[in-house]
Amino acid sequence: MAGLNFWVALFLIVLVADLVQYFTHRAYHEVPLLWRLHAVHHSVKSMDWMAGSRQHILELLITRTLVLAPIYVLGFSKEVIDAHIIIVGFLAVFNHCKVNVRLGPLRYVIVTPNFHHWHHRQDQEALDKTYAAHFAFLDYLFGTAVKSQRAWPSDYGVLGDYVSDGFFRQLKFPFVWKG
Numbered sequence: 001m002a003g004l005n006f007w008v009a010l011f012l013i014v015l016v017a018d019l020v021q022y023f024t025h026r027a028y029h030e031v032p033l034l035w036r037l038h039a040v041h042h043s044v045k046s047m048d049w050m051a052g053s054r055q056h057i058l059e060l061l062i063t064r065t066l067v068l069a070p071i072y073v074l075g076f077s078k079e080v081i082d083a084h085i086i087i088v089g090f091l092a093v094f095n096h097c098k099v100n101v102r103l104g105p106l107r108y109v110i111v112t113p114n115f116h117h118w119h120h121r122q123d124q125e126a127l128d129k130t131y132a133a134h135f136a137f138l139d140y141l142f143g144t145a146v147k148s149q150r151a152w153p154s155d156y157g158v159l160g161d162y163v164s165d166g167f168f169r170q171l172k173f174p175f176v177w178k179g
């Protein structure tokens with residue numbers, strides 16, 4: 001990968017990272033033990049630029065390790081990895097902001113705040129859907145996209161609202177929850 005044109009390599013690194021992130025994120029929703037960690041991210045009830053930072057420290061460590069491992073093994077150049085980290089950092093904040101981004105047909109390709117907000121919706125219709133972080137087409141490909149015509153969902157949070165409030169209580173939550 002190190003010898004590739006910068007832009008080709010940048011596309012590939014985002015694709016590889018997003019494929020790993022898609023299946024990791026899906027596992028966080030579908031494996032009950034992992035959901036204990038990920039429920040903390042979903043406990044946020046008002047979406048803003050800080051919402052993406054609400055994550056259990058163990059989820060952060062597991063996900064970043066799994067995403068970075070293939071990137072290192074594939075041998076992307078330092079410049080491409082640096083650019084990728086800037087994109088990931090920016091989009092993790094931006095896609096939780098309430099900024100309306102309507103991309104026309106490109107919304108089937110790229111994740112926008114509108115797309116990720118549906119992932120945080122607090123009801124059955126949007127439960128366990130829209131997992132991609134950058135490439136929305138992965139959700140269309142794997143059948144997990146929410147196809148609503150509305151720009152935004154109405155309520156955010158965990159269905160049943162059982163995650164405790166407070167930093168230390170949320171840190172403890174995965175280990176004490178009897179769900």
Ligand SMILES: [Zn+2]
Nearest residue numbers: 025029038119
């Ligand atoms: Zn999630």
Ligand SMILES: [Zn+2]
Nearest residue numbers: 052096116120
């Ligand atoms: Zn999120």
